[in-house]
Amino acid sequence: xxxxxxxxxxxxxxxxxxxxxxxxxIAYETWGELSAAGDNAVLLFTGLSPSAHAASSxxxxxxxxxxxxxxxxxxxxxxxxxxVCVNSLGSCFGSTGPASIDPRTGExxxxxxxxxxxEDIANAGHAVIESMGIARLHSVVxxxxxxMTALAFAMLHPGAAEGVLLISSAARSLPFSIxxxxxxxxxxxxxxxxxxxxxxxxxxxxVGMRLARKLGMISYRSSAEWTVRFGRERAxxxxxxxxxxxxxxxxxxxxxxxxRFIGTFDANCYLYLSRAMDLFDVCDHGGSLEAGLARVQxxxxxxxxxxxxxxxxxxxxxxxxxGLKATVPDLDFRVLPSIQGHDSFLVDMDRFRxxxxxxx
Amino acid sequence: xxxxxxxxxxxxxxxxxxxxxxxxxIAYETWGELSAAGDNAVLLFTGLSPSAHAASSxxxxxxxxxxxxxxxxxxxxxxxxxxVCVNSLGSCFGSTGPASIDPRTGExxxxxxxxxxxEDIANAGHAVIESMGIARLHSVVxxxxxxMTALAFAMLHPGAAEGVLLISSAARSLPFSIxxxxxxxxxxxxxxxxxxxxxxxxxxxxVGMRLARKLGMISYRSSAEWTVRFGRERAxxxxxxxxxxxxxxxxxxxxxxxxRFIGTFDANCYLYLSRAMDLFDVCDHGGSLEAGLARVQxxxxxxxxxxxxxxxxxxxxxxxxxGLKATVPDLDFRVLPSIQGHDSFLVDMDRFRxxxxxxx
Numbered sequence: 001x002x003x004x005x006x007x008x009x010x011x012x013x014x015x016x017x018x019x020x021x022x023x024x025x026i027a028y029e030t031w032g033e034l035s036a037a038g039d040n041a042v043l044l045f046t047g048l049s050p051s052a053h054a055a056s057s058x059x060x061x062x063x064x065x066x067x068x069x070x071x072x073x074x075x076x077x078x079x080x081x082x083x084v085c086v087n088s089l090g091s092c093f094g095s096t097g098p099a100s101i102d103p104r105t106g107e108x109x110x111x112x113x114x115x116x117x118x119e120d121i122a123n124a125g126h127a128v129i130e131s132m133g134i135a136r137l138h139s140v141v142x143x144x145x146x147x148m149t150a151l152a153f154a155m156l157h158p159g160a161a162e163g164v165l166l167i168s169s170a171a172r173s174l175p176f177s178i179x180x181x182x183x184x185x186x187x188x189x190x191x192x193x194x195x196x197x198x199x200x201x202x203x204x205x206x207v208g209m210r211l212a213r214k215l216g217m218i219s220y221r222s223s224a225e226w227t228v229r230f231g232r233e234r235a236x237x238x239x240x241x242x243x244x245x246x247x248x249x250x251x252x253x254x255x256x257x258x259x260r261f262i263g264t265f266d267a268n269c270y271l272y273l274s275r276a277m278d279l280f281d282v283c284d285h286g287g288s289l290e291a292g293l294a295r296v297q298x299x300x301x302x303x304x305x306x307x308x309x310x311x312x313x314x315x316x317x318x319x320x321x322x323g324l325k326a327t328v329p330d331l332d333f334r335v336l337p338s339i340q341g342h343d344s345f346l347v348d349m350d351r352f353r354x355x356x357x358x359x360x
Numbered sequence: 361x362x363x364x365x366x367x368x369x370x371x372x373x374x375x376x377x378x379x380x381x382x383x384x385x386i387a388y389e390t391w392g393e394l395s396a397a398g399d400n401a402v403l404l405f406t407g408l409s410p411s412a413h414a415a416s417s418x419x420x421x422x423x424x425x426x427x428x429x430x431x432x433x434x435x436x437x438x439x440x441x442x443x444v445c446v447n448s449l450g451s452c453f454g455s456t457g458p459a460s461i462d463p464r465t466g467e468x469x470x471x472x473x474x475x476x477x478x479e480d481i482a483n484a485g486h487a488v489i490e491s492m493g494i495a496r497l498h499s500v501v502x503x504x505x506x507x508m509t510a511l512a513f514a515m516l517h518p519g520a521a522e523g524v525l526l527i528s529s530a531a532r533s534l535p536f537s538i539x540x541x542x543x544x545x546x547x548x549x550x551x552x553x554x555x556x557x558x559x560x561x562x563x564x565x566x567v568g569m570r571l572a573r574k575l576g577m578i579s580y581r582s583s584a585e586w587t588v589r590f591g592r593e594r595a596x597x598x599x600x601x602x603x604x605x606x607x608x609x610x611x612x613x614x615x616x617x618x619x620r621f622i623g624t625f626d627a628n629c630y631l632y633l634s635r636a637m638d639l640f641d642v643c644d645h646g647g648s649l650e651a652g653l654a655r656v657q658x659x660x661x662x663x664x665x666x667x668x669x670x671x672x673x674x675x676x677x678x679x680x681x682x683g684l685k686a687t688v689p690d691l692d693f694r695v696l697p698s699i700q701g702h703d704s705f706l707v708d709m710d711r712f713r714x715x716x717x718x719x720x
Contacts, residue, residue, distance in 0.1 A: 111603045175590040175610035176583035182611045183574050185604050190567050207550050214543050223536035230535040243471045244545050250535035251542045
């Protein structure tokens with residue numbers, strides 16, 4: 001398997017919001033070329049589960065998680081922009097996280113990893129662009145958790161990005177989304193195989209991860225989409241269903257997605273990233289929403305929300321747009337009627353391509 | 361503990377939609393007096409989890425699950441009406457269900473219980489009123505699963521109810537609600553203590569039931585309610601939270617509710633009733649929605665829906681109201697702006713009392 005990842009190793013102690021790591025490695029990928037003036041860089045933060053592989057490249061021709069969006073002549077046009085996507089600190093695709101070896105013990109950090117905050121992920125991303133000598137980004141971009149991280153970046157490093165693009169994101173998590181994610185984490189922790197976080201890497205809590213992923217899928221899409229897509233269609237290719245097996249096509253769909261997910265994502269990393277989303281709150285930066293958002297020193301911002309998103313509902317993007325209006329001179333707020341809920345930015349490319357292109 | 365339950369024992373084999381039971385016992389409670397003309401009886405079907413104890417009475421003074429709605433001078437006025445509430449067939453509060461002893465084996469039915477359908481619950485309710493010599497009810501009433509059951513009753517026994525009151529209900533489950541319930545069932549089945557349904561009654565799968573109940577609570581309320589009620593308030597009285605314990609008040613709330621639920625409800629009964637909701641479809645009665653609803657021979661109907669209900673969204677009550685318009689001469693459809701989602705009929709009594717009273 002080819003690999004386009006690069007790694008930034010920070011040997012100095014890395015200060016987190018609630019702890020310190022003796023050393024940190026951050027995996028990232030890049031596309032395009034940094035201009036001589038160094039003014040065409042775009043930093044992309046990801047949602048909870050993706051790696052830094054946003055798009056294919058000569059070094060890794062496999063399809064990236066935002067393949068339609070990043071590349072030559074695509075909305076984030078790598079003929080014009082130098083795009084950097086970081087794997088989040090705390091994740092498990094090359095960046096230091098709970099599954100990484102703690103140099104003090106020679107064992108994985110597991111629950112010994114400090115409490116993770118989105119601010120830490122943002123700071124790790126900042127270290128990457130700093131190491132490249134980039135003083136000011138063309139823009140910082142993120143969707144979902146990545147949007148919250150991009151916002152944290154813009155608050156913590158005022159002026160480090162000329163533009164901010166936040167998609168299906170929020171200034172802080174609502175109690176509803178906290179409840180959903182808290183339950184997902186409890187489901188993982190209730191799997192006996194989790195063993196208080198001490199599962200051997202080759203025997204992860206697959207049952208808990210499968211169930212948590214199904215709850216994730218339920219919250220990422222929309223009821224309207226599934227009504228159109230599945231209705232009450234019965235599952236056809238399920239062999240022995242047993243007393244409480246799969247009856248309906250929508251159940252088959254969830255099963256297929258969940259099975260694909262497990263094995264790719266470390267359970268402890270998932271727990272840390274999930275909780276980091278709950279903990280994030282713009283109000284922690286200055287005492288109020290207004291004060292927090294006032295720290296963003298960008299020239300331009302685009303906020304995109306989706307009507308059918310019930311995990312990060314439209315009111316949250318409206319709140320961001322209205323709050324940023326006070327400080328960002330050129331602010332655009334777009335509402336998309338996509339039917340795929342929170343996940344729309346990954347699937348409804350016909351609507352998202354032009355919306356993102358308008359910013360670039 | 362006092363008990364106002366009465367029991368109807370049916371010794372003849374009880375034909376279910378997908379099986380037969382050699383004998384069936386149905387628990388029910390009554391309030392008020394049947395008139396000499398026998399024309400003032402109201403049959404009440406429950407949601408998934410309640411018992412037949414809808415309201416207090418001299419025989420059982422404890423608070424019932426619809427205490428504000430049923431009683432003297434209340435919206436369903438027991439000075440005027442003879443109210444019968446049945447514990448659903450398949451449940452565990454006195455009616456025969458998976459936790460009951462199978463007379464053939466002397467052991468609980470467990471997964472040997474036939475597949476349960478809401479039509480079976482409706483027919484068991486019909487047997488109760490038949491045993492009382494009631495030929496025609498003033499009305500059949502139900503909310504949530506109880507509304508689907510009341511609808512099944514009205515289709516299977518045309519003319520047996522002059523009026524139909526369906527609250528936060530539907531003609532069939534949407535794939536979104538199927539997904540939520542399917543995941544709840546899988547969570548229970550994934551608890552090793554479930555033991556393929558063969559857990560000893562004193563060692564039930566409490567972890568799975570607790571988690572499934574939390575998912576239930578998430579789907580029964582609304583995001584808007586929790587935003588107002590909890591916001592991002594931190595939990596205060598949680599002792600040792602551990603690495604992934606409770607941070608937020610909304611998590612405490614879910615925990616308290618879930619803990620109250622476990623121990624009261626049998627896991628296998630829960631699985632059967634939950635799946636019965638998924639399987640129910642008006643279209644099974646005549647081949648289409650129109651044909652199914654056309655079987656309802658009632659004079660009056662009231663359909664109530666709640667704007668913030670995302671488990672049984674308003675479009676489903678509108679579908680019922682529009683479908684029944686063709687056959688029910690006096691049809692009323694009310695939309696309530698309650699903030700408590702699907703559970704509003706249990707908590708937003710200020711709005712629900714007058715709405716239900718308008719029907720009686």
